[in-house]
Amino acid sequence: MSLDSLFDALVKHQIRFTITGSRFFGGADHNSDWDIIIESLPKGILLERVAEYDDVPNFFVYKHANINVHLLLPKTVKFDTARRIHNIVNEIPNFGGLPKKNRKAIFRALFDGFTLK
Numbered sequence: 001m002s003l004d005s006l007f008d009a010l011v012k013h014q015i016r017f018t019i020t021g022s023r024f025f026g027g028a029d030h031n032s033d034w035d036i037i038i039e040s041l042p043k044g045i046l047l048e049r050v051a052e053y054d055d056v057p058n059f060f061v062y063k064h065a066n067i068n069v070h071l072l073l074p075k076t077v078k079f080d081t082a083r084r085i086h087n088i089v090n091e092i093p094n095f096g097g098l099p100k101k102n103r104k105a106i107f108r109a110l111f112d113g114f115t116l117k
Contacts, residue, residue, distance in 0.1 A: 001064050003034055006045070013042040016079050018086060020070065025089070025103070026096025033066040037086070039079035041071050077114050085110045 010017050021035030022028040037059075041047075047062035047069055059070040072082060089095055089106060098106075 001045070001047075001067075003067055006036070006064075006067060006069070009042050009045055010038065015040055015042055016083075018083055020086060021068070022096065024086075026094075033068055035068045035070060037070045037072065037079075037082055039072055041069070077111055081114050082111075085114060 007017075015038055017036050017038045018024075019035070020037050022032045023034060041062070047064045050061040050063045050068070059072060062069040062071065072079060077085075085107070088110065089103075092098075092106070095103065095106075
């Protein structure tokens with residue numbers, strides 16, 4: 001599956017998604033992977049579940065080639081809230097230039113704060 005065919009499937013099934021990671025926040029180079037947050041996984045899309053991916057615990061992460069698909073876990077954070085968090089973080093000056101461990105800590109704190117109880 002290519003990135004274009006994944007986007008086509010998401011649009012066809014009317015699944016909301018947003019780009020995240022280094023391609024959104026800056027710092028990507030030609031070898032960088034693609035990270036996408038989605039609210040549900042379309043039927044017929046075959047991706048490999050990644051067992052260990054610790055950026056934010058509110059997601060199942062699936063991978064295909066250089067695409068990481070972050071599927072929001074049910075009953076944790078709603079998609080609109082995830083997108084708001086994403087946009088808040090994007091307002092932090094030079095967020096993409098921060099060390100990855102700092103970016104992970106900021107994301108984790110925000111997602112933990114908005115997790116549904």
